[in-house]
Amino acid sequence: MSEHNESFSTTSAFLAGAFLGAGIALLMAPQTGGQLRSALRDYAGKAKDELGGVWDNAVERGKDYMQSGQEAAESVGKTVENVIERGKEQVQEVFATVGTTAEKTAERAKEFGRGTVREAAESGKSALHEAGMTDHRR
Numbered sequence: 001m002s003e004h005n006e007s008f009s010t011t012s013a014f015l016a017g018a019f020l021g022a023g024i025a026l027l028m029a030p031q032t033g034g035q036l037r038s039a040l041r042d043y044a045g046k047a048k049d050e051l052g053g054v055w056d057n058a059v060e061r062g063k064d065y066m067q068s069g070q071e072a073a074e075s076v077g078k079t080v081e082n083v084i085e086r087g088k089e090q091v092q093e094v095f096a097t098v099g100t101t102a103e104k105t106a107e108r109a110k111e112f113g114r115g116t117v118r119e120a121a122e123s124g125k126s127a128l129h130e131a132g133m134t135d136h137r138r
Helices: 002-028 033-130
Strands: none
Touching: 002 033
8 A cells, every 4th residue: 555655656746846847947938928828828738637637546546445445344344243143152052051051960969869868768767667666657
């Protein structure tokens, strides 16, 4: 990008110097007033045409740079949107995994607790039986 700016600056400086030199040469040349005015009009018309071309070129480059910038911004925006969406999906996957793991752990704890209660009940029954006491609920 700086290469284009340098090229544009060099071209602009050269054209400005050329036009200035040509203008001074016209003023110094031995001509009548009418001839000088006609030459200056011609010179001004040529300068306007040439500078208009440079200006149009600069405007076109500016439009190209603006378009490239917009495309880059859109691309970055889409990339950010994709990253955010993938992050959301991963968070949902983690929550689902954690939820499933928590449910499985709770179920295992219940089973363990049931088994422990059963074992305690059986131990209690055995102790009552050994002590000569019977379970009157039957």
